[in-house]
Amino acid sequence: xxxxxxxxxxTTLRYAFGNVLSFFILLLIGVLAFWIRLFSVIKYExxxxxxxxxxxxxxxxxxTKNGIYDFWNWFDDRTWYPLGRVIGGTVYPGLTLTAGTxxxxxxxxxxxxxxxxxxxxxAPIFSAFASWATYLLTKEVKGAGAGLTAAALLxxxxxxxxxxxxGSYDNEAVAIFALIFTFYLYIKTLNTGSLFYATxxxxxxFYMVCxxxxxxxxxxxxxxxxxxxxxTGRYSSRLYIAYAPLVVLGTLLAALVPVVGFNAVMTxxxxxxxxxxxxxxxxxxxxxxxxxxxxxxxxxxxxxxVSVGLVVCCAVMAILIALVASSPTKGWSGRSLSLLDPTYAxxxxxxxxxxxxxxxxxxxxxxxxxxxxxxxVPAGIIACFLPLSDASSFVVLxxxxxxxFSGVMxxxxxxxxxxxxxxxxxxxxxxxxVFTRSIKFQLHGLSGSSQVDSGDASSSTVVAxxxxxxxxxxxxxxxxxxxxxxxxxxxxxxxxxxxxAKIERRLLVLPFEASIFAILLLVLLGAxxxxxxxxxxxxxxxxxxxxxTSYSHDGGLHVFDDFREAxxxxxxxxxxxxxxxxxxxxxxxxxxxxxxxxxxxxNTWNNTHIAxxxxxxxxxxxxxxxxxxxxxxxxxxxxxGGLVGYPSDDINKFLxxxxxxxxxxxxIKEPDYLRDGQYRIDSQATPTMLNCLMYKxxxxxxxxxxxxxxxxxxxxxxxxxxxxxxxFEEVFTTHHWMVRIYKLKPPRNRIRGKTKKPRSKTxxxxxxxxxxxTKRNPWH
Amino acid sequence: xxxxxxxxxxALFNSLRSAYAATPTSLKIIDLYVGFAVFTAxxxxxxxxxxxxxxxxxxxSGVLSCVGTAVLAVCLRIQVNKENKEFKDLPPERAFADFVxxxxxxxxxxxxxxx
Numbered sequence: 001x002x003x004x005x006x007x008x009x010x011t012t013l014r015y016a017f018g019n020v021l022s023f024f025i026l027l028l029i030g031v032l033a034f035w036i037r038l039f040s041v042i043k044y045e046x047x048x049x050x051x052x053x054x055x056x057x058x059x060x061x062x063x064t065k066n067g068i069y070d071f072w073n074w075f076d077d078r079t080w081y082p083l084g085r086v087i088g089g090t091v092y093p094g095l096t097l098t099a100g101t102x103x104x105x106x107x108x109x110x111x112x113x114x115x116x117x118x119x120x121x122x123a124p125i126f127s128a129f130a131s132w133a134t135y136l137l138t139k140e141v142k143g144a145g146a147g148l149t150a151a152a153l154l155x156x157x158x159x160x161x162x163x164x165x166x167g168s169y170d171n172e173a174v175a176i177f178a179l180i181f182t183f184y185l186y187i188k189t190l191n192t193g194s195l196f197y198a199t200x201x202x203x204x205x206f207y208m209v210c211x212x213x214x215x216x217x218x219x220x221x222x223x224x225x226x227x228x229x230x231x232t233g234r235y236s237s238r239l240y241i242a243y244a245p246l247v248v249l250g251t252l253l254a255a256l257v258p259v260v261g262f263n264a265v266m267t268x269x270x271x272x273x274x275x276x277x278x279x280x281x282x283x284x285x286x287x288x289x290x291x292x293x294x295x296x297x298x299x300x301x302x303x304x305x306v307s308v309g310l311v312v313c314c315a316v317m318a319i320l321i322a323l324v325a326s327s328p329t330k331g332w333s334g335r336s337l338s339l340l341d342p343t344y345a346x347x348x349x350x351x352x353x354x355x356x357x358x359x360x361x362x363x364x365x366x367x368x369x370x371x372x373x374x375x376x377v378p379a380g381i382i383a384c385f386l387p388l389s390d391a392s393s394f395v396v397l398x399x400x401x402x403x404x405f406s407g408v409m410x411x412x413x414x415x416x417x418x419x420x421x422x423x424x425x426x427x428x429x430x431x432x433x434v435f436t437r438s439i440k441f442q443l444h445g446l447s448g449s450s451q452v453d454s455g456d457a458s459s460s461t462v463v464a465x466x467x468x469x470x471x472x473x474x475x476x477x478x479x480x481x482x483x484x485x486x487x488x489x490x491x492x493x494x495x496x497x498x499x500x501a502k503i504e505r506r507l508l509v510l511p512f513e514a515s516i517f518a519i520l521l522l523v524l525l526g527a528x529x530x531x532x533x534x535x536x537x538x539x540x541x542x543x544x545x546x547x548x549t550s551y552s553h554d555g556g557l558h559v560f561d562d563f564r565e566a567x568x569x570x571x572x573x574x575x576x577x578x579x580x581x582x583x584x585x586x587x588x589x590x591x592x593x594x595x596x597x598x599x600x601x602x603n604t605w606n607n608t609h610i611a612x613x614x615x616x617x618x619x620x621x622x623x624x625x626x627x628x629x630x631x632x633x634x635x636x637x638x639x640x641g642g643l644v645g646y647p648s649d650d651i652n653k654f655l656x657x658x659x660x661x662x663x664x665x666x667x668i669k670e671p672d673y674l675r676d677g678q679y680r681i682d683s684q685a686t687p688t689m690l691n692c693l694m695y696k697x698x699x700x701x702x703x704x705x706x707x708x709x710x711x712x713x714x715x716x717x718x719x720x721x722x723x724x725x726x727x728f729e730e731v732f733t734t735h736h737w738m739v740r741i742y743k744l745k746p747p748r749n750r751i752r753g754k755t756k757k758p759r760s761k762t763x764x765x766x767x768x769x770x771x772x773x774t775k776r777n778p779w780h
Numbered sequence: 781x782x783x784x785x786x787x788x789x790x791a792l793f794n795s796l797r798s799a800y801a802a803t804p805t806s807l808k809i810i811d812l813y814v815g816f817a818v819f820t821a822x823x824x825x826x827x828x829x830x831x832x833x834x835x836x837x838x839x840x841s842g843v844l845s846c847v848g849t850a851v852l853a854v855c856l857r858i859q860v861n862k863e864n865k866e867f868k869d870l871p872p873e874r875a876f877a878d879f880v881x882x883x884x885x886x887x888x889x890x891x892x893x894x895x
Binding site for chain 2: 193194195196198199202203236237238240241244245248249251252253255256262265284289291292293294297300301304
């Protein structure tokens with residue numbers, strides 16, 4: 001009789017030890033997630049990367065300098081000249097408010113970190129939080145062992161690292177944490193049925209809406225899961241408590257954010273949640289009536305209600321469908337439609353189609369971004385089905401939908417990463433527990449089912465023999481899960497230990513050596529995963545893209561800092577009010593670093609304005625000068641990679657300028673710039689191509705560099721080598737010719753030679769003549 | 781056919797009424813509160829149909845506050861109902877405290893959104 005007591009004491013001691021160990025493991029996972037993202041800071045410097053983060057950085061600077069009321073009401077006149085942009089109403093404030101709060105707290109504690117430092121390191125900190133949130137989520141689905149594995153996997157998964165490296169100050173940095181945390185609170189509410197967690201769930205959803213436009217994924221996935229539960233007969237009152245308050249509170253909170261506003265009730269992205277809200281009320285009511293009536297009466301009620309209710313339902317649905325179908329996009333926004341129909345953007349919205357992040361991913365990118373998890377996910381899906389609970393059905397639905405969306409857009413691989421980590425964590429944990437249990441079983445032979453039942457006193461002696469680092473986790477896994485199992489058994493089925501032991505005995509028929517070998521192989525798999533992730537973080541995803549490096553033949557490092565050189569020149573050598581025109585990629589960086597007004601930037605909200613700039617770049621010099629002069633532009637900036645071999649320059653992007661410009665102004669036709677369907681800039685190029693502004697501004701004086709004008713990116717000599725610019729003058733070219741800045745020449749005071757007749761008489765006749773022949777050019 | 785359906789309907793109605801009369805008074809109070817909230821929401825919708833939907837945020841916050849308290853009261857009823865096996869470990873004070881907290885958050889948001 002003393003034996004069960006001792007066993008119980010040992011159980012609680014092991015349980016406590018397991019808890020402390022898992023706490024330290026979690027701490028280490030957080031530190032790992034933080035440190036693996038610091039490669040770019042070590043290799044380059046603590047600088048903000050890419051393009052979009054510069055806008056967020058500028059907004060955060062404004063917030064910290066002027067306070068929240070000015071930030072909320074900010075109208076920015078330094079961009080989209082002459083339209084301006086309402087920043088307060090068009091930006092997702094979550095990221096900037098988070099970083100601003102962190103900066104404010106640190107500064108009030110007298111830790112004087114600059115805004116840039118806070119912005120650079122926000123993403124790694126929140127990725128540590130995200131891995132802890134993954135632990136919580138997976139613990140709710142399967143147990144603490146699976147949670148720890150999933151958290152460790154998420155800390156390192158390359159897909160998430162690519163968007164949250166130190167310096168990548170973008171919405172996804174905090175949004176992924178908000179996503180996982182919202183899902184965790186939803187599952188927790190579903191498992192416990194507590195209204196407290198439902199409130200927290202709504203607040204976490206609010207944080208997600210503030211942070212990222214991808215919140216529509218949550219507000220469509222959760223209703224889908226609720227519908228799945230109802231259809232598969234898993235309706236319970238906990239489901240109602242988990243879902244209904246979320247819809248009401250969530251809609252209200254979403255409407256509070258200015259970017260979303262009334263879209264929260266009027267766009268099709270949210271209609272699924274309202275539909276399922278109605279459905280769950282109907283189902284709840286049906287279950288309630290079923291509960292209080294006798295079965296015969298219930299049948300009568302059903303026949304009565306079905307006959308009447310069906311007619312009413314059909315009428316309402318017909319009205320709704322008519323309303324939605326009457327709008328041309330069926331109420332969906334362009335971005336959502338391009339997700340649902342992958343070919344939509346390429347047909348109708350060339351701007352969305354032109355962004356490289358919006359292209360579908362290639363097969364190798366799956367292996368690059370989630371590596372080993374790609375084939376652990378199916379094992380995890382199977383493990384979720386034994387047994388199937390509400391939480392595991394949710395995770396299965398999550399992974400299926402995220403795999404579909406990641407197939408549409410490369411950028412959405414990021415949403416796949418947490419799901420893949422959860423599934424792989426479950427798979428790894430389950431397989432480890434099977435192997436360790438069979439090892440335990442084999443070592444103790446068939447002596448007594450009681451030892452298998454309580455499990456813990458024996459597990460410590462067995463598992464202590466393993467000495468790999470990962471074995472710490474298996475020890476933890478083996479301790480946590482059997483201890484949980486034993487607690488459950490004590491509460492419930494105390495009278496069936498023999499049956500359970502028989503079932504367990506049938507499970508653990510794996511031979512001893514095979515289990516040891518399998519565990520070693522799994523550890524090796526994990527090692528390969530770690531090696532790949534560290535390599536991806538260090539080599540592939542840590543480039544700040546504003547500073548480029550290359551290695552020369554003698555092994556020395558060569559740094560290309562041309563972008564910052566150009567922006568610094570602009571900020572020191574031009575007037576504060578001068579307008580700079582460039583392609584929209586560089587808009588955010590120009591306003592943030594050069595502090596000059598730009599015509600178009602990365603927000604791409606006004607297609608016509610971008611098409612205007614695209615048309616100007618595609619037109620001959622005089623026409624382009626007219627367009628730019630009408631926009632008050634003083635300087636034009638082009639990026640040129642031909643001297644050093646930088647492939648993402650404006651000449652490579654030029655066809656998109658033609659397409660976007662031609663989409664709005666029909667006198668720009670793409671075939672005019674192609675010779676036999678091929679895009680060339682050498683001597684075989686079309687005259688339209690050789691005369692357009694982009695060609696001239698990129699290759700002006702290029703022949704002086706090596707005598708023949710050899711373009712290293714296109715690998716040919718250029719077509720037109722010696723030409724002069726008539727309406728523009730070159731004012732600055734950076735060290736490696738990567739950024740070239742030109743100034744618009746003022747119009748001449750005197751016109752030599754033939755004087756122009758007054759415009760009104762000739763223009764009417766020429767206009768009619770010209771319109772008959774060609775499409776009208778709006779600037780002539 | 782019609783008479784059998786009407787007799788069925790009557791029998792159904794009577795059995796519903798007798799089953800409902802058996803519920804405890806506290807639950808009936810919650811049901812009354814839910815009915816009141818839904819009724820208020822309906823009145824607001826009718827008013828909006830008559831007068832027009834400007835300012836839309838006030839209309840939204842008004843209707844959603846009624847619907848929200850109704851939903852939360854239903855959740856409270858679920859948790860407090862003694863016949864519900866899933867919640868027999870939950871003390872009703874805890875259920876009521878959760879209800880109050882959620883209502884607090886809801887009305888904070890409503891106040892902010894009312895405009």
